[in-house]
Amino acid sequence: MNGRTEKEMKVEKIVLEKLKHYPKVISDFYYDMKDDGKSYTTAAKYIDYVIHFTLFVTGKTIKENFYKNITASDIKRYMNAIKTKEGDDGEIIEVGDQIRAVRWSAINLFFAFLKENGYVDENPTEKTKRPRAKVEHQVTYLEKDEIAAMLQ
Secondary structure, X not given: XXXXXXXXXXXXXXXXXXXXXXXXXXXHXXXXXXXXXXXXXXXXXXXXXXXXXXXXXXXXXOOOOHHHHOOHHHHHHHHHHOOEEEOOOOOXXXXXXXXXXXXXXXXXXXXXXXXXXXXXXXXXXXXXXXXXXXXXXXXXXOOHHXXXXXXX
16 A cells, blocks of 8 residues: 555544544545545544534534524634634644634535535525635836846
8 A cells, every 4th residue: 555545544533433432424525535436634633623613603512403494693603613723732723714714614515515415495605705715916027137148
């Protein structure tokens, strides 16, 4: 076996052990992602994000049909709550929009899975907005003499 396969098997074992503690629908979502061709790292991260979101919304008690009561307001509240986090030294750190966008995508994919498979009638993330990265790239231009030096 190569290192990648071993790492994938190790990650999958960790995910499967974690899934034992949550409702079956989360396991079904994991296998659906794998079946759709999501990489093992993406599937594992999305499971973590969905569990984190679910624990936030349900107040740490995840019941079997937890997803039926989740609204767009819950998602907005969660997205607002994860704008900052506490660092190792206790300092408050701002979380980037790209990280929040990935978490939103995981929640959206989860509810799309639920809707597609008849668990819910609508996807509440459709009533929310995906965070947009506000990255401003700084452009540095070369001077004529720098271009000439490069060409030589």
